Amino acid sequence: MRDVLTGIPGTLEVRDLAIARKGKALLDVPYLCLDGPGPTLILGPNGAGKSLLLRCLHGLISPDHGRVCQDGIVLNADHKARQGMVFQSPVLLRRSVAANLDFVLKRQSIPRAMRKQRIAALLSEGGLEGKARQSARSLSGGEAQRLAILRALALEPETLFLDEPTSALDPGATQVIERMVLRASAKGVRIVMVTHDIGQARRLASDIVMMQAGRVVEHGAAGQVLDAPESAESRRYLAGGLVT
Amino acid sequence: MQGFASEFNQALSLILQGDAELWAIVLLSLRVSLFAVLISAAIGMPVGAALAVARFPGRRMLIILLNALMGLPPVVVGLLVYLMLSRSGPLGVLELLYTPTAMIIAQVVLVTPIVAALTRQVVEMLAEEYAEQLRSLGVSQMASVPVLLWDARLALMTALLAGFGRAIAEVGAVIIVGGNINHVTRVMTTTIALETSKGNLALALALGAILIGIAIAVNAMVSSLTLRAEREGLRHA
Ligand SMILES: Nc1ncnc2c1ncn2[C@@H]1O[C@H](COP(=O)(O)OP(=O)(O)OP(=O)(O)O)[C@@H](O)[C@H]1O
Ligand SMILES: [Mg+2]
Numbered sequence: 001m002r003d004v005l006t007g008i009p010g011t012l013e014v015r016d017l018a019i020a021r022k023g024k025a026l027l028d029v030p031y032l033c034l035d036g037p038g039p040t041l042i043l044g045p046n047g048a049g050k051s052l053l054l055r056c057l058h059g060l061i062s063p064d065h066g067r068v069c070q071d072g073i074v075l076n077a078d079h080k081a082r083q084g085m086v087f088q089s090p091v092l093l094r095r096s097v098a099a100n101l102d103f104v105l106k107r108q109s110i111p112r113a114m115r116k117q118r119i120a121a122l123l124s125e126g127g128l129e130g131k132a133r134q135s136a137r138s139l140s141g142g143e144a145q146r147l148a149i150l151r152a153l154a155l156e157p158e159t160l161f162l163d164e165p166t167s168a169l170d171p172g173a174t175q176v177i178e179r180m181v182l183r184a185s186a187k188g189v190r191i192v193m194v195t196h197d198i199g200q201a202r203r204l205a206s207d208i209v210m211m212q213a214g215r216v217v218e219h220g221a222a223g224q225v226l227d228a229p230e231s232a233e234s235r236r237y238l239a240g241g242l243v244t
Numbered sequence: 245m246q247g248f249a250s251e252f253n254q255a256l257s258l259i260l261q262g263d264a265e266l267w268a269i270v271l272l273s274l275r276v277s278l279f280a281v282l283i284s285a286a287i288g289m290p291v292g293a294a295l296a297v298a299r300f301p302g303r304r305m306l307i308i309l310l311n312a313l314m315g316l317p318p319v320v321v322g323l324l325v326y327l328m329l330s331r332s333g334p335l336g337v338l339e340l341l342y343t344p345t346a347m348i349i350a351q352v353v354l355v356t357p358i359v360a361a362l363t364r365q366v367v368e369m370l371a372e373e374y375a376e377q378l379r380s381l382g383v384s385q386m387a388s389v390p391v392l393l394w395d396a397r398l399a400l401m402t403a404l405l406a407g408f409g410r411a412i413a414e415v416g417a418v419i420i421v422g423g424n425i426n427h428v429t430r431v432m433t434t435t436i437a438l439e440t441s442k443g444n445l446a447l448a449l450a451l452g453a454i455l456i457g458i459a460i461a462v463n464a465m466v467s468s469l470t471l472r473a474e475r476e477g478l479r480h481a
Contacts, residue, residue, distance in 0.1 A: 055376075058380060060376055060379060060380065080382065081382050083380075084380070085380045087376065087377065087380075090377070091373055091374055091376075091377040093374075093391070093395055094395040094396075094398075095394075095395065103381075103391075104381060107381070107382065107383070137475075138475070151381075155381070
């Protein structure tokens with residue numbers, strides 16, 4: 001069991017985490033340490049508890065038991081303010097594309113002129129130039145996903161949680177998002193991302209968390225988990241077989 | 245039949261020739277109801293939004309009460325406001341009875357519950373959808389109220405138009421507290437009631453036509469706003 005901090009900011013540690021509803025354990029994670037520095041990818045079948053784990057790590061729900069620590073301190077408002085999250089189905093404000101980004105920048109009291117620059121830079125990063133004035137709700141699925149990521153990036157987070165950001169996207173849009181994620185990671189943003197796409201995990205992950213029925217069945221370096229999985233559940237999931 | 249046709253022609257010429265008395269009545273109606281709706285918006289929207297976002301014991305009951313108040317009978321409102329404003333009433337010293345202000349007060353009482361209840365409904369739906377996202381972005385519950393009101397703006401405009409429609413078409417309350425005094429408190433609906441009973445059908449018909457025109461315009465605005473709101477993904481309950 002790793003207890004010692006690695007010194008990399010944004011290290012997330014989970015201890016004795018448990019959530020149960022109606023006698024059924026939805027999440028049961030005795031220990032998990034995400035200490036990067038590269039992207040962590042979370043894999044597992046539907047209902048495994050991946051989204052629930054992200055919500056716990058982001059402090060959106062408090063577990064029945066256990067705690068989440070960042071850099072050795074129980075997750076607090078300061079930490080949360082330096083985390084961004086892209087939800088499995090992102091909610092865009094009923095405003096223009098630019099206004100969705102401006103909303104986040106304004107909250108950081110960035111002066112107006114600078115906000116305009118930042119918005120332009122973000123939009124070009126996500127390939128949404130020319131869409132600034134369009135109503136965010138009228139974007140296509142892939143564009144909306146990209147805007148949700150840009151909005152999370154506008155927070156300049158230390159840690160970025162992404163819940164299946166490419167599950168509904170075509171290969172081109174997926175590639176755009178993967179590039180955005182890798183760029184953020186290269187800039188030092190801690191990435192924790194859920195995916196069902198094993199190829200994507202191979203392309204992005206430095207470490208992989210394999211989940212099944214609320215438990216972490218395996219956590220290790222990407223190459224090792226993908227090529228020589230230790231647990232039977234991982235082997236079956238990766239083989240595409242039925243996991244029971 | 246001959247009589248009706250000539251009344252109709254007279255009504256038309258009243259409207260088209262810009263009859264001063266007619267348009268003074270129309271303008272007073274619009275002024276009273278617009279003011280009433282503005283005040284109702286200032287009270288009803290924050291109250292509705294607070295009810296949508298805050299959680300406290302008795303909230304459910306309050307919402308049920310608010311929804312019931314939407315259907316207040318105008319004559320009863322008129323009676324209550326009359327009692328408040330009459331010489332012996334608690335607000336009698338203000339001497340507001342039989343003034344346009346009294347009519348505005350009565351319409352505010354009628355319209356505020358409509359605005360508040362519709363706001364509550366719209367904002368609560370939006371709040372559910374936005375809750376996690378806003379928390380993730382670090383927006384507190386209090387700070388989320390203006391965000392929600394702004395993002396619900398199309399639906400809220402619809403609520404205000406609904407309130408305006410009710411205010412301008414209402415007769416029972418304003419006739420009691422306004423008294424239907426010529427050149428002072430005669431609005432479209434009360435004039436129609438009076439002139440019809442006096443047999444002056446031309447003026448009544450002209451006002452009726454204008455009132456229907458306003459109703460159509462309000463409804464056209466509501467449906468175009470609804471359409472826009474739907475296009476932008478805001479469904480109504
Ligand atoms: N508030 C809740 N009440 C009851 N059950 C819940 C609640 N939230 C989540 N669950 C259940 O917890 C389990 C894990 O949900 P979660 O959303 O984390 O799954 P997931 O791994 O993200 O799945 P997917 O791949 O489909 O997104 C599911 O069975 C879900 O039904
Ligand atoms: Mg999920």
